[in-house]
Structure formats: structure tokens, C-alpha cells
Amino acid sequence: MAESTLETVVYGAGEVVVGPSGGDGGPLETHEDAAVAVVDGDVAAVGDAEAVRREYPAENADTAIDASGRAVIPGFVDPHTHAVFAGDRSDEFAAKLRGRTYQEILAEGGGILRTVEAVREASTAELAANLAAQLDVMLAHGTTTAEVKTGYGLDTETELRLLDAIERAADGHPVDVVGTFMGAHAVPGGRDADDYVDEVVDEQLPRAADHPAAAFCDVFCEEGVFTVAQSRRVLEAGRERGLRPKIHAEEFTRLGSAQLAADLGAVSADHLLHANEDDAAALADAGVVPVLLPGTAFALGEDYADAEQFRRAGADVALATDLNPNCYSQSMGFAVALACNGMRMAPGDALLGATRNAALAVDRGDGTGTLREGTAADLAVVDGPSHVHVPYNFGVNTVETVLKDGDVVAREGAVADA
Ligand code: NIG
Ligand code: FE
Numbered sequence: 001m002a003e004s005t006l007e008t009v010v011y012g013a014g015e016v017v018v019g020p021s022g023g024d025g026g027p028l029e030t031h032e033d034a035a036v037a038v039v040d041g042d043v044a045a046v047g048d049a050e051a052v053r054r055e056y057p058a059e060n061a062d063t064a065i066d067a068s069g070r071a072v073i074p075g076f077v078d079p080h081t082h083a084v085f086a087g088d089r090s091d092e093f094a095a096k097l098r099g100r101t102y103q104e105i106l107a108e109g110g111g112i113l114r115t116v117e118a119v120r121e122a123s124t125a126e127l128a129a130n131l132a133a134q135l136d137v138m139l140a141h142g143t144t145t146a147e148v149k150t151g152y153g154l155d156t157e158t159e160l161r162l163l164d165a166i167e168r169a170a171d172g173h174p175v176d177v178v179g180t181f182m183g184a185h186a187v188p189g190g191r192d193a194d195d196y197v198d199e200v201v202d203e204q205l206p207r208a209a210d211h212p213a214a215a216f217c218d219v220f221c222e223e224g225v226f227t228v229a230q231s232r233r234v235l236e237a238g239r240e241r242g243l244r245p246k247i248h249a250e251e252f253t254r255l256g257s258a259q260l261a262a263d264l265g266a267v268s269a270d271h272l273l274h275a276n277e278d279d280a281a282a283l284a285d286a287g288v289v290p291v292l293l294p295g296t297a298f299a300l301g302e303d304y305a306d307a308e309q310f311r312r313a314g315a316d317v318a319l320a321t322d323l324n325p326n327c328y329s330q331s332m333g334f335a336v337a338l339a340c341n342g343m344r345m346a347p348g349d350a351l352l353g354a355t356r357n358a359a360l361a362v363d364r365g366d367g368t369g370t371l372r373e374g375t376a377a378d379l380a381v382v383d384g385p386s387h388v389h390v391p392y393n394f395g396v397n398t399v400e401t402v403l404k405d406g407d408v409v410a411r412e413g414a415v416a417d418a
Contacts, residue, residue: 008038008377008406009061011053014069014385016046019356019370025316028348030387036072037061038377041405046371063408065401071386073351075144075378075402076332077358077369080270080291080320082182083138083148084131084165087118089325093299102300102326103224103252112152112186115325119152119162127165134323135175137330140410142380142399145176145369147320147362149218151185154196156203159183160211167213174409176378178362179213180246181205184234185220197230201237209241215363216267217243221257228256235264244363250275251296262286268318268361272305273297277313280306284313289361292353293322294338295329307343317345318361319353337394347388377406 016034020026037045037056045052058064092105092114105111119127131148138146150162163179170177183204187193208214217238221231235245244267249257251271258279261269269275269283270291283290290310297304310317319335321327329335332354339350359369367375381401382389390398402410409416 005039006037006056006061007040008063008065008403009035009052009056009058010065010067010072010379010381010403011035011049011058012069013049013067013072015071015387016371017071017073017351017387018046018372019074020352028352028387034072036371036377036379038403038406041377043371043373043375043377045373065381067381069385070400071382071384071389072371073380073382073387073390074355074369074371075380075404076142076354077362077364078138078143078146078321078323078332079268079318079358079361080293080322081146081148082151082322082324083134083146084127084150084162084169085115085119085152085325086122086127086130087115087325089114092326096300106186107224109189111326113189115152116154116186116188120158124161124164124168127162128168131165131169132173134330135169135173135177136415139175139402139415140399140413141331141333141397142402143175143330143332144378144402144404145178145359145362145364147178147180147216149180149182149185150208151182151218154183154186154188156199156207159204160207163208163211163213170213174404174407178215180216180218181208181214181238181243182218183208184226184231186225193226193230197226197233200234205234205237205241209238209243214243216246218246218248220248221255221260222248222251223253223255228260231257232260232264235266239264246270250279258283261288267363270320271296273302275305277309280309280313280315284310284315289318289357290315291318291320291358291361292339292343293320293327293335294342295335296322296327298338298342299327304342307339307345311349316357316360317349317353318357319350320358320361331397333390333398334394337391340391341394347391350391351387377403379403
């Protein structure tokens with residue numbers, strides 16, 4: 001009976017990564033010489049190749065994929081991106097290398113504010129097409145679930161258009177997209193911050209919260225952007241309307257935003273370059289997922305976050321790309337490599353950070369980011385015998401084949417034809 005509906009078998013895997021051992025909090029659990037069988041888009045069996053084959057012989061599958069000794073990992077979950085935007089800021093990359101700082105560029109109306117100008121001029125169709133193109137690259141690099149923030153509109157009409165663009169790009173795209181409203185991403189030029197926070201709370205939020213694409217509300221809590229008090233106002237207003245809080249916390253300066261995340265029961269606190277031991281403990285105790293973005297530190301030439309301090313505190317450390325015009329990378333594999341080489345994370349911990357813990361950071365504690373019986377068959381075949389090859393073989397796309405809900409959706413670095 002099981003055989004008649006057997007869709008896909010991935011056999012001959014040198015290793016299959018299933019998730020945290022014990023199902024929760026433990027180190028990465030892997031099986032050698034393993035296979036995965038997929039029925040109705042879900043994992044029907046995973047583990048020892050012989051055991052899987054007895055119940056689900058590859059000959060009976062609609063699609064049989066010979067992994068030829070390669071590793072199979074859960075599809076990456078990217079829990080922090082600003083992937084919907086327009087325009088180009090590559091000139092700022094060169095300027096930063098010459099010594100201009102991110103904050104100087106922003107204070108002069110560049111950075112986020114420059115992207116805002118380009119976004120306001122773009123049609124919603126263009127924004128959706130731009131995002132779909134980013135999602136294609138992410139998918140080809142193994143990302144099967146991604147969070148996408150608004151925040152380059154900074155007025156009601158454009159913030160809502162960004163949510164429309166997220167909805168349109170996600171519709172029919174294999175990447176599972178989770179949207180975040182981030183009207184409080186920057187203070188628009190010439191505006192007073194308190195006055196703009198009034199607009200976010202009174203005008204933008206009520207409409208954004210009703211939008212089907214919005215699940216979370218995020219704020220850039222930073223010196224020269226939004227204070228802790230202003231951030232609290234926005235996040236509490238969002239929470240009242242059903243959007244769980246997320247926060248850009250302690251990125252350039254330590255303001256107390258990690259503590260705010262803990263107080264509010266935020267789903268995640270992100271960046272945390274300047275968070276300390278007390279912040280780490282507060283987040284861990286409150287069940288807030290610390291999302292570390294090593295690509296941002298890399299792009300800015302800043303010191304990396306102290307990943308070990310969050311691990312010691314008992315938190316489920318997650319990783320993300322932070323894909324945006326300042327940190328232009330769609331690759332979770334590269335984030336994993338930076339986490340290992342820059343933050344000294346063990347490869348297994350980094351992989352958990354990019355899969356299961358990243359899923360927790362977008363409130364998907366349903367097995368997303370793991371490969372166990374009953375979870376969605378979102379997976380990537382890696383060009384190497386173990387998951388360690390993801391960070392070890394850095395600077396290339398180690399992801400060879402991607403399955404979403406059991407369907408092959410990308411192959412050899414390109415999206416597969418539907
Ligand atoms: O997470 N820190 C604030 N926001 C983004 C950068 C956005 C941009 O520069 O366009 C971040 O790094
Ligand atoms: Fe960000």
C-alpha cells in the first residue's frame with residue numbers, strides 16, 4: 001500500500017542529517033549510509049539505507065535519486081532577510097572599504113534611505129519580480145523557507161505595496177515565505193522619529209496587520225534610528241494586532257534591545273554584535289531565539305557576534321543571511337562557513353543554526369528544518385560526503401539538488417523547470 005503512493009526516494013546517501021538529537025536541544029544527529037523516502041510530500045522513512053529500502057524500494061518510486069555517497073541535509077531556513085528591494089548600492093561597498101561607516105552613509109541619506117527612494121519609484125510588479133529572482137537564487141543555494149521583511153517603503157502606501165510584492169512573489173514559488181512588517185526600519189529623511197513612530201503605529205500597523213503576508217513585526221532599535229522606548233511602542237502595538245515581535249538588537253551599540261526582546265517575548269532578537277552575557281541569559285530564559293548574521297559583520301568589517309556566549313546560556317542559536325543591499329548574499333551555506341570560521345561554531349551547531357533553530361526563529365517549531373518521519377520533505381543534497389562540506393568547501397554552492405515537499409525544485413545551482 002505504501003509503495004503505490006511512493007513519490008521519491010533519495011538513496012545512497014553517505015550521510016543524512018535529521019536534526020537535533022533527542023528531537024530537542026541536543027547536538028546534530030546524523031545517519032551514515034542512509035536514505036529518505038517521501039510520500040505525499042512528507043518524509044515517510046529516514047535512516048539506515050537497508051531499513052528504508054525494505055519498506056520503500058527505490059524501484060517503486062516515481063523519482064529515485066542516487067545521492068552517490070553525498071550528504072543529505074534539511075533545506076536551509078533563512079530567518080532574516082530584506083530580500084524585497086530595488087536599486088543598486090554597490091558603490092557604497094567601495095566607499096565602506098575606503099573607510100566610510102554604515103551609520104555615516106545612512107545619516108547622509110544613503111544606505112536604507114537610498115533603497116527607499118528606488119523602491120518608491122518601482123511598481124509593485126517590479127518589486128515582486130525582484131523578490132522572485134532573489135528567491136530563485138536562495139532556492140538554488142538550498143533555502144526552502146525564508147523570512148522577508150518590508151522596510152524600504154517607510155510610508156503606508158509603499159509598505160503595503162511591499163507586503164503585496166511579498167505575497168505575489170511567494171505565490172507559487174517553491175520557497176516558503178514568511179513575511180515581516182518593518183515600517184520602523186529607518187526614520188524617513190526630514191521626519192522626527194516620534195512623529196514617524198506615530199505614523200507606523202496609527203496608520204501603517206493596522207493595515208499591515210490585516211495583510212495576509214505579514215506574520216511578524218520588526219524594528220531597527222539603534223542609536224540614531226529608534227530608541228528602546230520607541231521600539232517597545234511599535235512592537236507592543238504589533239503584538240496587540242497579532243504580529244509577533246522580532247527586533248534588530250544590539251547591532252552597532254548596546255542599548256538594551258535584547259532585554260526588550262526578552263520582556264516582550266519576541267520570537268527572535270537579531271544581530272546582537274554587542275550583546276553581553278546578561279543579554280544572552282535573558283534571551284535564553286525568555287525563549288527568544290538569538291539570530292546571528294555573520295555575513296553582516298563580514299560585509300561591515302565588524303567583529304563577529306559571540307556565538308559561544310549564547311550557546312553557554314542555553315539558547316538555540318540561529319543563523320541567517322540578512323540578505324539586503326548592504327549585505328548582499330543569498331547563501332546560507334556562506335553564512336554557515338562564516339559562523340564556523342568567524343564565530344568558531346562547530347559545523348554541526350552551525351548547521352542546526354541554519355535549519356531547525358532558524359525555523360524556531362520564524363515560529364516554525366513544527367519540524368521545519370528537520371528530516372524525520374512526518375516532517376515536510378524539504379531537503380538538499382550536498383556535493384560532499386558529510387554536512388561538514390558546507391562550511392569546509394567555502395565560496396562555492398555546495399548544494400546540488402533541492403527538494404521542496406518532495407519535488408525536485410533546483411538542480412546544479414539553478415531552479416528546475418516546474
Ligand atoms: O539588518 N540594520 C538594519 N537593517 C539591515 C540593513 C538594511 C540596509 O542597509 O539596507 C540589516 O543589516
Ligand atoms: Fe536586518
